[in-house]
Amino acid sequence: MTSLPTSLLGDLDPTSDRAVFRQIADQLREAIDRGRFKEGEKLPSEAELVEHYGVSRMTVRNSFSILQGEGLVHAEHGKGVFVRPRPPVRRLASDRFARRHREQGKSAFIVEADAAGSHPQVDSLEVKEEKASQDISTRLGSVRRVLARRRRYLLDGRPVEFATSYLPLDIARDTPIAEPNPGPGGIYARLEELGHRLDHFEEEIRARMPSPSEVKTLRLASGVPVIHLIRTAYDTEGRAVEVCDTVMAADAYVLSYQLPAT
Amino acid sequence: MTSLPTSLLGDLDPTSDRAVFRQIADQLREAIDRGRFKEGEKLPSEAELVEHYGVSRMTVRNSFSILQGEGLVHAEHGKGVFVRPRPPVRRLASDRFARRHREQGKSAFIVEADAAGSHPQVDSLEVKEEKASQDISTRLGSVRRVLARRRRYLLDGRPVEFATSYLPLDIARDTPIAEPNPGPGGIYARLEELGHRLDHFEEEIRARMPSPSEVKTLRLASGVPVIHLIRTAYDTEGRAVEVCDTVMAADAYVLSYQLPAT
DNA sequence: CAGGCATACTCGTATAGACGAGTGGGCAAG
DNA sequence: CTTGCCCACTCGTCTATACGAGTATGCCTG
Structure with a gap:
C-alpha cells in the first residue's frame, strides 16, 4: 500500500478515443502543471503506474516518452523519472x-x-x-x-x-x-x-x-x-x-x- | 525484391555497445543528411527495415521515434514515414x-x-x-x-x-x-x-x-x-x-x- | 466508363515477457 | 565499525504478437 504517489492520478476513460498512453501522459502533465509533482521530484515508477492503470509497461513508457519529448521530465537509469527542474536562465x-x-x-x-x-x-x-x-x-x-x-x-x-x-x-x-x-x-x-x-x-x-x-x-x-x-x-x-x-x-x-x- | 530503398543502408554492428535502435536511427539520419533520402521522400517502411536489419518492429519504431524527436522525419498513418521538408522561412x-x-x-x-x-x-x-x-x-x-x-x-x-x-x-x-x-x-x-x-x-x-x-x-x-x-x-x-x-x-x-x- | 468494394500495405496502439544494467539499502563477514 | 556483497528496485533494450485504422490500388460490377 505504498500507492501514495499514484493517488494523485485519476482513472482512464475507456470510452474516450484518446489513446491510453496519451491519457496517462495527460494526467501526469496536468499533475505536474498543477504542482502536484514539484520540480526535481520523482514521479511514480513505471511499475507503480502499470499497477495503478492496469496497463502494460510499454504503454507507461510510451507516456513517459511523450513527456520527455515535451521536455517536462527526464529519466535516470536505476533511479526513476523526475520532473525536470527549470534551470536559471x-x-x-x-x-x-x-x-x-x-x-x-x-x-x-x-x-x-x-x-x-x-x-x-x-x-x-x-x-x-x-x-x-x-x-x-x-x-x-x-x-x-x-x-x-x-x-x-x-x-x-x-x-x-x-x-x-x-x-x-x-x-x-x-x-x-x-x-x-x-x-x-x-x-x-x-x-x-x-x-x-x-x-x-x-x-x-x-x-x-x-x-x-x-x-x-x-x-x-x-x-x-x-x-x-x-x-x-x-x-x-x-x-x-x-x-x-x-x-x-x-x-x-x-x-x-x-x-x-x- | 523491392529492396532498393534499404540498399542505401548498412548493417548493424553487433559488437558495438550502442543500442540497436540507435544504430538504425544513426544510419537513417546519416542517409538523410547525405541526401540519399531527399526532402519529402518516403523512407523504407517499418516492415522493410524489420527485414533488412532482422530486428523486431518495435525496435524500428523506436528508431523512427528518435528521428521524429529530432524533427527530421514525420510519419503519416497509412502512407509511410517521410523526410520532413524544410518549410520556407x-x-x-x-x-x-x-x-x-x-x-x-x-x-x-x-x-x-x-x-x-x-x-x-x-x-x-x-x-x-x-x-x-x-x-x-x-x-x-x-x-x-x-x-x-x-x-x-x-x-x-x-x-x-x-x-x-x-x-x-x-x-x-x-x-x-x-x-x-x-x-x-x-x-x-x-x-x-x-x-x-x-x-x-x-x-x-x-x-x-x-x-x-x-x-x-x-x-x-x-x-x-x-x-x-x-x-x-x-x-x-x-x-x-x-x-x-x-x-x-x-x-x-x-x-x-x-x-x-x- | 464510373463507381464501389476488396485487399494489401502503411503506421498506431497495446500486451506480455525477457534480460541487462545502474542505484541504493541492508545485511553479513571481517 | 567498516567493507563488501547481495538483493530489490529502477529504467533500458529487445522480441513476438495482435488488432485497429488510414491509404492506395486494382479489380469487379453495374
Whole structure:
C-alpha cells in the first residue's frame, strides 16, 4: 500500500478515443502543471503506474516518452523519472556588446556570471585557421580561409553555449586575436585597436532541435531545443569583420532586444 | 525484391555497445543528411527495415521515434514515414515596426507575404476585455484589466504564428483598437493617432517545446520547437502601452536584429 | 466508363515477457 | 565499525504478437 504517489492520478476513460498512453501522459502533465509533482521530484515508477492503470509497461513508457519529448521530465537509469527542474536562465541584453561593457579585464561572460552568483567556466578553447564554409564565406564577403575561435561556456558546471567566431585571415592573423586569450574586452576590443571600428551587429536567430553532436557537447536533456544565433559584426566601412556562430541550450537563455520605433 | 530503398543502408554492428535502435536511427539520419533520402521522400517502411536489419518492429519504431524527436522525419498513418521538408522561412527584421512600414492599408503580415509569393491568412480573430495575468499586469505597469487581441497567422494554409496583444483598457477602450480590424497600419498606427507616440520596443525571446494546445493551434509536427516572443511597446513618456505575446513555429521563422555597436 | 468494394500495405496502439544494467539499502563477514 | 556483497528496485533494450485504422490500388460490377 505504498500507492501514495499514484493517488494523485485519476482513472482512464475507456470510452474516450484518446489513446491510453496519451491519457496517462495527460494526467501526469496536468499533475505536474498543477504542482502536484514539484520540480526535481520523482514521479511514480513505471511499475507503480502499470499497477495503478492496469496497463502494460510499454504503454507507461510510451507516456513517459511523450513527456520527455515535451521536455517536462527526464529519466535516470536505476533511479526513476523526475520532473525536470527549470534551470536559471541567462539573459542576453541587446546592449551586451556596447563599448562601455568592454572595459574590464575579464570576459563579458565571466563578469556577468559572477554578478549573478554563478560559477562560470570556458573550455574547449580552440583557435585555428581553416577553410571557410560556403555560408561563412558569403557572410564575410567571399573569404576563402578564416581564423576560427571555438569555445564552450559553462555555468555551474553545466554547458550552456558553444560558440565559434570566424574572422578573415587578413585581419586576424598574427594579432592578439589569434591567441587563445585575446585579452581584456575580447576580440571586439582588439578589432577596434587594429583600426576596425565597429559600426553595428546583425544577429540572426533560429530555434530547432539539436543535432546528436550538439546534444553531446551541451549535454542536453531530451526535449530541449537549441537557439542558433549567427552574429555578424560590421565595421564603419561596411565590411563584415567577424561572424560568430552560437548554439545555446534554449532552456538556459532569454534573449532581449531593444528596438527603436524609428 | 523491392529492396532498393534499404540498399542505401548498412548493417548493424553487433559488437558495438550502442543500442540497436540507435544504430538504425544513426544510419537513417546519416542517409538523410547525405541526401540519399531527399526532402519529402518516403523512407523504407517499418516492415522493410524489420527485414533488412532482422530486428523486431518495435525496435524500428523506436528508431523512427528518435528521428521524429529530432524533427527530421514525420510519419503519416497509412502512407509511410517521410523526410520532413524544410518549410520556407519568414524573416522578421528588426525594423519591421518602423513607421515607414506603417503607411499601407494592409497589415504588415499580408504585405510581406504577398511580396514573398505566399498566400497569407489571418484567422481566430478575437478581441475582448479580460483580466490581466500576473505577468502581463507587471509588464504593463500594474494594470488589472486589459483589451486582448488574439489572432492566428497562416502562410499557404499552414499556421505559423499565434499572437495576442494586450493593451490597457484606458488606452484601447472605445477606440478603433477595440475593433476586429483596427485599420491601416495596425494598432501601432492607431496608438500614435491617439497621442501615444511610440518610442521603442523591447523584445524577449525564448525557445522551448510547445504545449499540447500550441501543437494543436499551430498544427506542429513533433520535433518542432516554438519561438516565444514577448514584445512590449513603450511610448515617449516611458509608459508600456502594449504587450504582444507571440508563439511561432520555429521551423518557419528566422528573426533578425540589428544592433548598434554604440 | 464510373463507381464501389476488396485487399494489401502503411503506421498506431497495446500486451506480455525477457534480460541487462545502474542505484541504493541492508545485511553479513571481517 | 567498516567493507563488501547481495538483493530489490529502477529504467533500458529487445522480441513476438495482435488488432485497429488510414491509404492506395486494382479489380469487379453495374
